[in-house]
Amino acid sequence: MTESFLDIPLLIKTAEAAFQHAVAPSSGFRVGAVLQTEDGVLFTGCNIESPVYLGMCAERVALFKALSEGFRRFYALALVCEEGMACPPCGTCRQLLWEFAPSLQVITVDTGKPPQIYKIIDLLPIPFERGERDPFRTKKNSSI
Numbered sequence: 704m705t706e707s708f709l710d711i712p713l714l715i716k717t718a719e720a721a722f723q724h725a726v727a728p729s730s731g732f733r734v735g736a737v738l739q740t741e742d743g744v745l746f747t748g749c750n751i752e753s754p755v756y757l758g759m760c761a762e763r764v765a766l767f768k769a770l771s772e773g774f775r776r777f778y779a780l781a782l783v784c785e786e787g788m789a790c791p792p793c794g795t796c797r798q799l800l801w802e803f804a805p806s807l808q809v810i811t812v813d814t815g816k817p818p819q820i821y822k823i824i825d826l827l828p829i830p831f832e833r834g835e836r837d838p839f840r841t842k843k844n845s846s847i
Contacts, residue, residue, distance in 0.1 A: 711818055714739065714781035714810060721747035721761065722783045729756055734790065735783045736761035738769055741776040762796040766803060777804035787814030797827040 714737050722735025727750055734750040748764030762780060769777065780800065784790035789811040792800060800807055800823050807823040824830075 708743070709739075709779055709808065709820075711781070711810060711820075714745075714779060715783065715812055715818065717745055717747060718781040718783040718812075721749045721765075723749075725749040725761070726751045727785075728752060728754060729758070732785045734761040734785070736765045737781050738762075738765040738777055739779040739781075740769060740774045741778045742774075744769075744774065746772075746774070760793055760796050762792050763799060766796075766799060770803065775803070777807055779808040779810060780804075781810040781812070781818075783812050787812065789813035789816075789819060791821065791826055794827075797823065798830060801827050801830045 717737040718735045720735065721737060722733055725733030725735060727733045729752045732750075736748045738746045738748070740746070746765045746769040748761040748766070748768060750758060750761045751764065752758035761782065765780070780792075782790060782792070791809065791811055800809075805824060809821045809823055809826060811819045811821070813819070
């Protein structure tokens with residue numbers, strides 16, 4: 704994959720559509736996400752909260768949907784947040800995204816400003832790594 708494969712307007716538009724489905728009665732802070740596989744397949748997610756303060760971030764919803772469909776190689780993630788302000792993934796999402804996509808590009812959008820593109824490793828510079836205890840990380844080119 705090359706950066707020319709990164710269709711930022713499409714990713715933002717798709718994340719904005721996912722944002723519309725967010726369920727955030729507790730926080731009132733809605734988030735939409737889209738995760739692009741290396742094959743160009745898109746998986747959307749939105750944050751989902753329950754009245755008892757349980758919930759799931761949009762990034763993890765998209766990631767888990769993709770993983771549950773058998774995809775293991777990811778290229779980019781775009782996030783759109785409430786009021787159009789840029790919001791990078793939370794710490795838990797950063798760790799999970801790094802585990803499944805250590806070279807992932809993360810795009811955040813802030814209204815009136817150009818999208819920002821980060822590498823997940825720059826957002827999580829010292830990730831927790833299980834090393835040899837993790838059977839998926841001990842083999843090069845593992846498909847997790």
